[in-house]
Amino acid sequence: xxxxxxxxxxxxxxxxxxxxxxxxxxxxxxxxxxxxxxxxxxxxxxxxxxxxxxxxxxxxxxxxxxxxxxxxxxxxxxxxxxxxxxxxxxxxxxxxxxxxxxxxxxxxxxxxxxxxxxxxxxxxxxxxxxxxxxxxxxxxxxxxxxxx
Numbered sequence: 001x002x003x004x005x006x007x008x009x010x011x012x013x014x015x016x017x018x019x020x021x022x023x024x025x026x027x028x029x030x031x032x033x034x035x036x037x038x039x040x041x042x043x044x045x046x047x048x049x050x051x052x053x054x055x056x057x058x059x060x061x062x063x064x065x066x067x068x069x070x071x072x073x074x075x076x077x078x079x080x081x082x083x084x085x086x087x088x089x090x091x092x093x094x095x096x097x098x099x100x101x102x103x104x105x106x107x108x109x110x111x112x113x114x115x116x117x118x119x120x121x122x123x124x125x126x127x128x129x130x131x132x133x134x135x136x137x138x139x140x141x142x143x144x145x146x147x148x
Contacts, residue, residue, distance in 0.1 A: 004062075010125055011067045012055040015077050017086035020047035021102040024091075045089065050104075051130040052081055052111060056123045068123060080114035104131040108139035116141070 022045040023037035033041045040046060054077055058067040084094055090102040100106050108129045115124050129137045 007060045008057065009060050009067050010055050010057045011070075011073070012053050013070065013073050013077060014051060014053045015081055016049060016051050017082055018047060018049050019085050019088050019090050020045045021090040021097070022046070023101060023103060025101050026099070045091070048131050050085075050107070052077075053126075053128040053130075054081075054111075054115060054124075055126040055128070056119065057125040058120075058123050068120070073119075076115060076118040080118055081111055084114070085111075104129050104135060104137045105139070107131075108137045112139050112141055 022042065023040040024033050025036075028036065054073070056068050056073065060067055085107075088094055090097045090107070094102075094110075096110050097106070100110075108127050111129065112124065112127045115127070125140065127139045129139075131137070
């Protein structure tokens with residue numbers, strides 16, 4: 001009898017963190033920022049309770065039955081998401097956002113880059129960030145839209 005074919009699976013885990021930020025681009029004037037970002041450009045900032053869902057993919061290990069040990073994934077997410085972002089002012093406490101506008105798109109990229117350094121190569125599949133129940137960003141590591 002032939003050995004069973006390798007099975008691929010995707011595994012997701014979620015965390016929630018609270019942070020504040022101000023949408024403001026140093027490349028724009030105060031008037032342009034206010035016009036572009038509206039109330040989210042408030043000089044005092046505003047906060048969110050973000051939800052992040054991280055999805056990894058890989059072969060199901062025939063011995064452990066797992067794609068990745070959930071304990072390891074939990075620790076990676078703690079280091080890559082919770083420690084740098086939870087209860088922080090993104091613009092003032094996270095060096096990455098000193099030069100990058102703290103949009104949800106850029107938060108997703110930040111999380112992706114942090115996780116990519118920790119996870120086994122090729123396992124990170126998707127980062128989904130909920131700024132609110134209505135505003136959601138999905139990032140899969142793409143750097144640009146390729147021409148067809």
